[in-house]
Each structure stands twice: as C-alpha cells, then as structure tokens.
Amino acid sequence: xxxxxxxxxxxxxxxxxxxxxxxxxxxxxxxxxxxxxxxxxxxxxxxxxxxxxxxxxxxxxxxxxxxxxxxxxxxxxxxxxxxxxxxxxxxxxxxxxxxxxxxxxxxxxxxxxxxxxxxxxxxxxxxxxxxxxxxxxxxxxxxxxxxxxxxxxxxxxxxxxxxxxxxxxxxxxxxxxxxxxxxxxxxxxxxxxxxxxxxxxxxxxxxxxxxxxxxxxxxxxxxxxxxxxxxxxxxxxxxxxxxxxxxxxxxxxxxxxxxxxxxxxxxxxxxxxxxxxxxxxxxxxxxxxxxxxxxxxxxxxxxxxxxxxxxxxxxxxxxxxxxxxxxxxxxxxxxxxxxxxxxx
Amino acid sequence: xxxxxxxxxxxxxxxxxxxxxxxxxxxxxxxxxxxxxxxxxxxxxxxxxxxxxxxxxxxxxxxxxxxxxxxxxxxxxxxxxxxxxxxxxxxxxxxxxxxxxxxxxxxxxxxxxxxxxxxxxxxxxxxxxxxxxxxxxxxxxxxxxxxxxxxxxxxxxxxxxxxxxxxxxxxxxxxxxxxxxxxxxxxxxxxxxxxxxxxxxxxxxxxxxxxxxxxxxxxxxxxxxxxxxxxxxxxxxxxxxxxxxxxxxxxxxxxxxxxxxxxxxxxxxxxxxxxxxxxxxxxxxxxxxxxxxxxxxxxxxxxxxxxxxxxxxxxxxxxxxxxxxxxxxxxxxxxxxxxxxxxx
Numbered sequence: 001x002x003x004x005x006x007x008x009x010x011x012x013x014x015x016x017x018x019x020x021x022x023x024x025x026x027x028x029x030x031x032x033x034x035x036x037x038x039x040x041x042x043x044x045x046x047x048x049x050x051x052x053x054x055x056x057x058x059x060x061x062x063x064x065x066x067x068x069x070x071x072x073x074x075x076x077x078x079x080x081x082x083x084x085x086x087x088x089x090x091x092x093x094x095x096x097x098x099x100x101x102x103x104x105x106x107x108x109x110x111x112x113x114x115x116x117x118x119x120x121x122x123x124x125x126x127x128x129x130x131x132x133x134x135x136x137x138x139x140x141x142x143x144x145x146x147x148x149x150x151x152x153x154x155x156x157x158x159x160x161x162x163x164x165x166x167x168x169x170x171x172x173x174x175x176x177x178x179x180x181x182x183x184x185x186x187x188x189x190x191x192x193x194x195x196x197x198x199x200x201x202x203x204x205x206x207x208x209x210x211x212x213x214x215x216x217x218x219x220x221x222x223x224x225x226x227x228x229x230x231x232x233x234x235x236x237x238x239x240x241x242x243x244x245x246x247x248x249x250x251x252x253x254x255x256x257x258x259x260x261x262x263x264x265x266x267x268x269x270x271x272x273x274x275x276x277x278x279x280x281x282x283x284x285x286x287x288x289x290x291x292x293x294x295x296x297x298x299x300x301x302x303x304x305x306x307x308x309x310x311x312x313x314x315x316x317x318x319x320x321x322x323x324x325x326x327x328x329x330x331x332x333x334x335x336x337x338x339x340x341x342x343x344x
Numbered sequence: 345x346x347x348x349x350x351x352x353x354x355x356x357x358x359x360x361x362x363x364x365x366x367x368x369x370x371x372x373x374x375x376x377x378x379x380x381x382x383x384x385x386x387x388x389x390x391x392x393x394x395x396x397x398x399x400x401x402x403x404x405x406x407x408x409x410x411x412x413x414x415x416x417x418x419x420x421x422x423x424x425x426x427x428x429x430x431x432x433x434x435x436x437x438x439x440x441x442x443x444x445x446x447x448x449x450x451x452x453x454x455x456x457x458x459x460x461x462x463x464x465x466x467x468x469x470x471x472x473x474x475x476x477x478x479x480x481x482x483x484x485x486x487x488x489x490x491x492x493x494x495x496x497x498x499x500x501x502x503x504x505x506x507x508x509x510x511x512x513x514x515x516x517x518x519x520x521x522x523x524x525x526x527x528x529x530x531x532x533x534x535x536x537x538x539x540x541x542x543x544x545x546x547x548x549x550x551x552x553x554x555x556x557x558x559x560x561x562x563x564x565x566x567x568x569x570x571x572x573x574x575x576x577x578x579x580x581x582x583x584x585x586x587x588x589x590x591x592x593x594x595x596x597x598x599x600x601x602x603x604x605x606x607x608x609x610x611x612x613x614x615x616x617x618x619x620x621x622x623x624x625x626x627x628x629x630x631x632x633x634x635x636x637x638x639x640x641x642x643x644x645x646x647x648x649x650x651x652x653x654x655x656x657x658x659x660x661x662x663x664x665x666x667x668x669x670x671x672x673x674x675x676x677x678x679x680x681x682x683x684x685x686x687x688x
Contacts, residue, residue: 212607246590263556285556
C-alpha cells in the first residue's frame with residue numbers, strides 16, 4: 001500500500017494497513033531547514049514563488065514518513081487576489097492593507113480570474129507533484145469564507161473578531177454579498193488546485209467558534225456546503241472547524257468526507273457518533289510535540305487507542321504544528337503511528 | 345417573586361414568573377460611571393478597596409433590573425494571595441510578577457490564611473449586601489485551579505498557554521502539587537465568600553478549552569469536583585467552562601447545579617440533553633450588545649425561545665460583557681427578558 005493509497009483509503013473509510021498520518025502546518029518554523037530558507041526569503045515570497053513553495057512543502061517529507069504533503073501556502077491569498085492585500089504586523093499577527101468597512105469596498109472586490117491570479121499556487125502544486133512522485137498524497141487547502149471574512153472585515157488578526165459578527169447581524173445583505181464573492185473565488189481556486197494535482201482539499205474554518213451556534217449554518221456552513229457541491233466530487237474535502245467539532249452532524253451536512261477534530265473533542269465518542277457518515281482526522285494536542293519523546297509516544301498511542309480499528313481515521317494534530325515543536329518528538333510520533341524509524 | 349427568589353428558583357429548577365437575568369462582567373468598562381470612577385482609581389485599587397468594589401458591583405443594578413449582583417473582583421486575587429502577584433502589561437493583558445517555573449517556586453506558594461489575606465473580598469461582599477438589601481441575589485466567584493494555573497505557569501496572558509500543558513504532561517507530580525494548593529486556597533476563599541453573604545458561586549474555567557479532552561477530567565474537572573464537594577452544598581455552584589460546553593455530562597459530574605454555556609452551544613439541544621441534571625445559564629453572544637437595540641431584541645428573543653419554558657434557565661451572555669457594549673442595547677435586552685423598561 002503506497003502512502004497515497006493509504007491516505008485515500010482512510011478518506012473513503014476503506015481498510016488500511018495502519019492509519020495514514022500528516023500534520024497540519026508540517027512545513028514550518030519548527031524545521032531548521034525551513035528557518036534556514038526563511039533567512040533568505042520572507043514568508044510571502046516563499047508562498048508566491050513556486051520553486052520555493054514546493055521546496056518548503058517537501059521539507060518535512062524528507063525527514064518523516066508522512067503519507068501526505070500539503071502545499072505550502074496561506075489562506076489569505078484569496079483576499080489578496082480579490083484586491084485586499086495583507087502584511088505581517090511588527091508586533092505579530094496579520095494586518096490587512098485596508099479595512100473592509102463599506103459597501104463600496106465590498107463591491108470593489110473582484111472575484112474573477114482567480115485561477116489566473118493564483119496561478120503561482122497551481123504551479124507550486126504541479127512542481128511539488130513532479131518532485132513528490134505518484135506514491136504520496138498531495139493536499140491543497142483554503143480558508144472558509146467565514147474565516148477569511150473575519151480577517152477582512154476586522155482588518156487583520158484579533159482576539160474576538162467582533163466586526164464580522166456586527167456586519168452579519170446588522171447588514172445581512174452586505175455580509176451575504178461578501179460571502180458570495182468569497183465563495184465564488186474559492187470554488188474557482190479549488191478547481192484550479194485539483195487541476196494542478198491535489199488529491200484532496202482541506203477547508204479551514206479556523207474561526208468557526210467565533211460564530212454563535214444558532215447562526216453557524218447561515219454564517220459559515222451554508223457557504224462551505226455550496227463550495228463542496230460546486231466541486232462535484234472531483235476530490236474529497238476535509239473540513240476543520242476549530243472549536244466547532246461538537247457540531248459534527250452539521251459539519252457532515254456540508255458534504256465533507258472527513259471531519260478534522262481539534263483536541264477538545266473526545267475522539268472515541270466522536271467516531272461512535274459520526275459512525276459511517278464521515279472519516280475522522282485529528283486530534284493530538286500540538287503542545288505534546290514540545291514535551292519529550294516519551295510523553296509523545298504515550299499521548300500518540302492514546303489517540304490511536306481512542307481512534308480504534310474501524311476504517312476511516314487519519315492521524316493528525318488538533319491544530320497546526322507550533323514553532324517550538326521538537327524534531328525528536330515528531331520522530332517519536334512518526335514511530336508510534338507508522339512503526340518506521342525514518343523516512344527512508 | 346423577588347429577584348433573589350427568582351434567581352434561586354431557577355438554579356433549583358423550580359417554576360419562575362420569567363427567567364432571571366444577570367450578565368457576566370455586568371460591572372465594567374461599558375458603563376460611563378465605571379469609566380468615571382476608573383479615572384480616579386486603578387483596577388487593582390478598586391478590587392482591593394471594599395467601598396469601591398461594592399460601589400462598582402452596584403452600578404449596573406442602579407441602571408438595569410438585574411436579578412443578581414456579582415461581586416466586582418478578579419480571579420487572580422488567589423495567585424496573589426498565594427504569593428505570586430500580578431500587574432497589567434503596558435501592551436495589554438496580564439503579567440504575573442514572576443514565572444512559576446520550578447518546584448521551589450511552587451513549594452513556596454502559601455495556601456494558608458486565605459480568608460485573612462482576602463478579607464477585602466469578604467468585606468466587599470458584606471458591604472454590598474448591606475446596600476443591596478435582601479431582595480436581590482449576590483454572587484461570588486473564583487477561577488478554576490486549571491485556569492489560574494494557566495496564568496501562573498505561563499507568567500501571564502497568552503494565546504495558547506503551552507507551559508501549563510507541558511508541566512501537566514511532563515511533571516505530573518509537580519502539577520498536582522500546584523493544583524492541590526490552588527484547590528485548598530479556593531475552598532477557604534469560597535467558604536469565606538459564603539460567610540460574607542454570597543447566595544451562589546460561579547467557578548470560571550475560562551481556559552478549559554486549552555486542555556485536551558482526554559485529560560480534562562484529570563487536569564481540571566477533578567479539582568473543581570473536589571472544591572464543590574468541600575463546600576458541602578452550602579450554596580449552589582455555577583460552572584462556566586468556555587469552549588467545553590459539549591462536555592456537559594462531565595461538567596455536571598463536578599456537582600455544579602448550573603452549567604453556564606458560551607455562544608458556540610445550541611441552547612435547545614443542550615437543555616434537552618442535560619435534562620433535569622442541571623440548570624442552564626447563557627448563551628447570548630456578547631457582541632450582540634455592540635449592534636443595535638433592534639438586533640439585540642431579536643437575538644435575545646431567539647435565546648429565550650431556544651431556552652424554552654421548562655424551569656431551570658438563567659439568562660446570561662456566553663462570555664463577559666465587552667467594553668464596546670452599548671447601554672441602549674443592554675436596555676433592549678433587559679426589556680426583552682424582563683418586560684420592564686427601567687430599573688425602577
């Protein structure tokens with residue numbers, strides 16, 4: 001069974017020799033070779049340069065026997081392609097180049113020619129595929145319309161993202177106009193990612209839990225549902241809704257084939273309640289990888305035990321890898337899940 | 345039915361004429377009279393001066409027909425009384441005066457004489473009761489051991505609180521020594537609050553969702569369980585575990601009489617699944633109070649509809665009031681819930 005076969009079998013809840021594994025943000029600052037490259041190129045340059053993006057994407061695969069690569073990119077390439085650029089603030093976090101605070105500014109966003117504007121992501125995927133070969137799964141991704149709108153309307157990173165909720169509650173037509181543009185842009189973008197070789201796509205609703213439960217369908221999930229429907233089953237979609245895993249029945253109604261859980265969910269209970277409705281991915285706390293190999297082995301084994309032996313489970317973290325993760329902990333994790341001791 | 349009777353009846357799931365209402369952080373920066381007082385005294389001075397704390401506690405009661413007052417204080421008075429002081433950082437957030445990063449420092453924390461060291465909170469409660477009269481409920485509160493330990497071990501506010509999880513996973517004996525001290529201190533502190541006139545107590549596990557689901561019992565809930573057991577049913581306890589409302593059965597096992605829900609939970613489903621096991625409090629999104637009176641009325645009515653007519657529901661927000669909440673929205677909320685148009 002190749003890693004790609006293993007990954008896709010788990011997605012489709014078919015038997016596997018062992019659970020496939022990949023790690024959210026597996027390419028990134030915890031890797032010395034990434035930090036080395038980062039001294040020469042800034043983050044956005046790496047995202048926008050296919051050769052660099054492909055190189056970063058493949059870095060963790062050279063170290064660890066991962067079953068899938070996920071393209072090195074950023075969810076905010078969509079707002080930028082729509083006309084609202086962004087940068088990193090000196091004090092940390094994201095700053096959008098302007099605040100999306102009027103009907104005129106929303107009207108001015110241009111959701112056309114996404115495949116053209118974001119061709120660099122397609123090129124990065126194609127280049128990665130050519131270097132990766134056919135035996136390993138390759139994933140694309142995007143942010144959900146709701147999560148992107150959180151940044152766009154707030155003007156950048158925030159603790160609470162109050163502005164998006166004020167817009168959605170007070171000016172529903174304007175909110176819907178924004179969501180429709182984001183949805184259209186994302187559909188084109190994801191089709192391009194599939195054309196460029198993505199085996200599956202993950203949609204990140206990273207700020208799902210900002211949304212009140214009773215509005216979650218209207219404010220976020222219906223747009224994700226629409227996106228997945230427009231992909232017409234070309235590839236399976238994984239949905240990660242941080243802090244909203246307890247709404248699994250609603251998440252499954254979007255058409256997602258895999259529900260990716262954060263660490264606050266009990267994996268065994270979730271697998272029992274989800275049943276055959278979707279495969280499940282997650283939910284090791286990323287902080288475990290900052291502790292010791294011994295603790296990592298124990299915690300990873302616990303997640304495997306909770307996942308059980310029924311087909312349809314993909315090992316992953318409950319959130320992205322954190323920069324202080326230790327290489328020896330990632331190695332211990334890989335050994336526990338794969339039984340292998342290195343990437344060779 | 346007095347407000348106090350109404351509040352306590354709802355806690356005990358007995359019939360009420362209408363749902364009682366109070367609002368987390370109802371005394372605070374959204375009130376002009378609080379901001380006025382804050383120009384003369386800093387936050388910690390107000391917390392430590394019974395006359396000022398009582399005045400701030402009563403400010404929202406003079407404006408709105410709330411059924412309960414909650415003492416103006418801070419969860420971090422416990423670490424401070426244990427010997428680890430704190431301050432507000434210039435860039436925002438909490439800074440502990442030193443980092444709790446060794447066995448020696450944990451050993452040095454002194455959990456004795458809590459009632460004496462925190463007498464100012466008892467005095468503030470007594471003074472508030474004398475001014476409030478007997479007809480309105482008066483609440484005390486504390487942070488959970490887990491939530492306090494998040495700040496203490498991290499050294500202040502943080503996005504992710506990785507340090508507490510590293511301690512709990514890698515040095516479980518040391519973690520438990522810390523939790524035991526916090527638990528002992530909190531038990532004494534809460535008994536003192538009851539002696540001083542508190543009708544009920546709310547425990548804030550504000551950082552519950554930092555904890556992996558499979559460790560939540562061991563890392564947080566067992567200590568809350570122990571605290572509630574030690575209070576020997578003198579007064580009912582409300583448990584607020586932000587981001588962990590989906591673990592309601594586990595929360596109820598602590599002995600809490602009321603489960604306070606954030607906005608990510610579907611209130612109707614939660615009331616159905618909790619049944620007679622506990623009363624429920626919450627879960628209006630605080631951002632609603634930054635919109636318009638019209639939106640506030642609509643959203644508040646929706647929460648009331650979701651709560652249903654079965655006894656055992658207390659109206660509240662899903663998290664604390666935010667500083668940009670508008671007075672006219674709070675008024676619209678009070679009218680919707682109480683049918684009254686002012687505090688008179």
